[in-house]
Amino acid sequence: MLGPYYDNADGTTDGRIRLNIQNPNGIEPGTWKYEVYGYKVTGTEDYTI
Incomplete structure (x- = not known):
């Protein structure tokens, strides 16, 4: 875990x-599995991995 x-x-x-x-x-x-959580996000945010 990282x-x-x-x-x-x-x-x-x-x-x-x-x-x-x-x-x-x-x-x-x-x-491999990963999880992405928003922290102090209003609305939606795009991201790339």
């Missing part, structure tokens, strides 16, 4: 959260 992460985690409030997963032995194969 997170939670918030917009200002990188020191800038810009609507972006950058997450870079690295492992010299590779990343675990299989099905």
